[in-house]
Amino acid sequence: MDAAVPLDPPDADADAALVAGPAPDVDDPTVAATPELDAFEPLDSLGAIAAFLGVEDPGELVAVTEVLDDRNLFPTGAALLAVLLDDDDAVLDGIEGFGPPRWFPFDPRDASSAVPLMGWLGVGAGAGVAGVPGPLALRIGLGPLGTTLEVFGTGEAPQAPADALAALTELRRDVHPLRGRVVRVSGAAGNLSYRLVPPQAAGRERLVLPAAVWDVVDHHVHGFLAAGDRLVALGMGMHVGVLVVGAAGTGKTALCRVLAEELRDEATTLLVDPVTARDSLAELYALASLLAPTLVVIEHVEGAGPTRGTDAPLALAQFLTALDLADDALGPVVTVFTTGEVAAVDASVRAGGRLHSVVELPLPDLRARRAILDALLDAATTALGSDAVDGIDVAALARATEGATGADLHHIVRLALVGADGPITTASLLARARAGGWSGGDPGLYL
Secondary structure (H helix, E strand, O other), rough: OOOOOOOOOOOOOOEEEEEOOOOOOOOOOOOEOOHHHHHHHOOHHHHHHHHHHHOOHHHEEEEEEEEEOOHHHHHHHHHHHHHOOOOOOOOEEEEEEEEEEEEEOOOOHHHHHHEEEEEEEEEOOOEEEEEOOOOEEEEEEEEOOOEEEEEEEOOOOOOHHHHHHHHHHHHHHOOOOOOOOOOEEEOOOOEEEHHHHHHOOOOOOHHOOOOOHHHHHHHHHHHHOOHHHHHHHHHHOEEEEEEEEEOOOOOHHHHHHHHHHHHHOOEEEEEEEEHHHHHHHHHHHHHHHHHHEEEEEEEHHHHHHOOOOOHHHHHHHHHHHHHHHHHOOOOOEEEEEEOOOHHHHHHHHHOOOOOOEEEEEOOOOOHHHHHHHHHHHHHHHHHHHHHEEOOOOOOHHOOOOOOOOOHHHHHHHHHHHHHHHOOOOOHHHHHHHHHHOOOOOOOOOOO
């Protein structure tokens, strides 16, 4: 099995931008290439493919072609890599204009995430392509219409190339580089780019929320995403919408982070800002459908969906249409919208079965404030040592912070720690609390 770089499966858990856009630039220094790239013999890939398939005249080959758009370029490379790794006797060779096979990393900082995107791959009768018997050959190259994938076979099995191309479509979905990841999505006018979010310390124990919130999360998010096979069998809609409502600092963002980490590797999570949701919702849900089961998080949804009475009725209609089409996804898709106020979300977004549950995150009561402060002070003691905290009267501090959010409490403790010459005390924390002006913590971060 010939290859240009080590055939380690893609691994891009680093927080790095993914390559997006047209076919990769072959002059890009991040592109993996063999040292002898500038000294290759002229290639006749079609002749080599014919020889591999045992056909004397290349004109007798049976072939099907697909033009690869930006969305399925790297998934196609990942599918070819999977086929290559499945056949110990596979042949990987170069094509005209590129020399040896060219590999491109979907994570530019990680060469092991490279997939073959310029070259041809031959598989024998034993392995085949995703269940379609070989021998077959697959070639990715540049054509008049852009980057193309060609599947070649022989007249002995004329249907095999078309069957293999159909099988590759499903394989692309299974081995998609974004599957099972937490991904921050951004872009405008349908031109999306992606950034992988590395694993984070975000568990339920870091949040103080009413039990009813977790009941909704377990039923409408985890339960729905796990019910994909049953939903398909029943022919029911594939989309559920959950609206999370709460003032800034009550834990909306933190709740979404917990969900993303709980679903990592089991489902794909797409984190979307309101501008991207407004401008590229159709493309976003096409991706969510492809990667299903998928959690889509759209924060500050009031900024994503135009409201009635504005000068953008078409944009609102497109927004609503995209939400409705999510019911036809290939698998379950859950959208968690966040907002500071229910009334800020257009009534049409809240109607028509687009939202199936509304979760309100209240300001923490006295008991909740004590729990949050206990956790914050325990974390400070663990990180800085027992000398950093001096016998805090948590009950008094909780009583003095009525109306504070979790982020406010975080900010009070943080300011006290930063400004302390010695250990923080009840007096120093109460002084910070009574000074007011709590805002300044990371919105939505409870702890």
